[in-house]
Amino acid sequence: MEIDESLSEKAYRILNEKIVTCQLSPGNRLAQSYLSQQMGIGLTPIRDALQRLALEGFVEVIPRHGYIVTKIDVAYVAEIFEMRQILEQASVGLATEKGVDEDLETIRKMADFQYKFKKHDTYLDFLQRNANFHLAIAEATGNFRLVNTLSRLLVEMTRVFHLGLDLRDSADEMRNEHIMLTDALLSRDTNQAVNLVKHQIDTSKSRIIEALNNNSRMWKKAQGRERLRSEIFLRRED
Incomplete structure (x- = not known):
């Protein structure tokens, strides 16, 4: 039983990283037998990993076709950023009113982090620290339903952030921007904190839509190549 759980976790981590970094392009079909052969992991752990990724919004179940990597388009980006605006504006607003000074000081120390441009091995660490930073602000509100909802959204958004x-x-x-936001929290300036987070999210959304437009053609080509490899493998299996 422990071996199966370990393999399921391994399959999840491998697939999650490939999806987040777009090595598996949005819209790619995920044939379980092909993934099993490529990763050297049995079908049951692969299936468990795909089910977990579906719950997190990274893959979709298509009736009679199996799983595909969830597509990223402008409508998808607009929807998740609209939700993020609602949650994070509420989060920083409540944190300025209800946050304990000690907690806000800790958040201020968490703000000093960054990635190295084009050093892809620094991106995932940056995104994890970014999520921890924003969740710490939510935790300062004392509203753990807000924390849980924001946590799920930030997990789903990892791919578009990357x-x-x-x-x-x-x-x-x-x-x-993170340092300015924590300064507003510590000074209990609700309007400034809300305006800063709104600007940050709008800027991030614009950046991601521009990147999406730049990458969409490349993804279509990658989907075609991956579909061909998968079909060749499945024909050999038959």
Whole structure:
């Protein structure tokens, strides 16, 4: 039983990273037998991993076709960023009113982080620290339903955040934005905190839509190549 759980976790981590970094392009079909052969992992752990990824919004179940990587389009980006605006504006507003000074000081120390442009091995660490930073603000509100909802959204958004990092070097800009936000929290300036987070989210959305437009043609070509490899493998299996 422990071996199966370990393999399921391994399959999840491998697939999650490939999807987040768009090595598996949006819209790609995920044939379970092909993934099993490529990863050297049995079908049951692969199936468990895909079910978990579906719950997180990274893959979709298509009746009679199996799983595909969830597509990213302008409508998808607009929807998740609309939700993020609602949650994060509420989060920083409540944190300025209800946050304990000690917690806000800790959040201020968490703000000093950044990635290295085009150094892809730094991106996932940056995104994890970014999620931790925003969740710490939500936790300062004392509203753990807000924390849980924002946590699920940030997990789903990891892929689009990763996409935006490669567009241009915004590392210093993002770091400074986080520091300015924590300064507003510590000074209990609700309007400033809400305006800052609104601006940050709008800027991030624009960056990601630009990156999406730049990558959409490349993804279509990648989908075609991956579909061909999968079909060749499945024909051999038959």
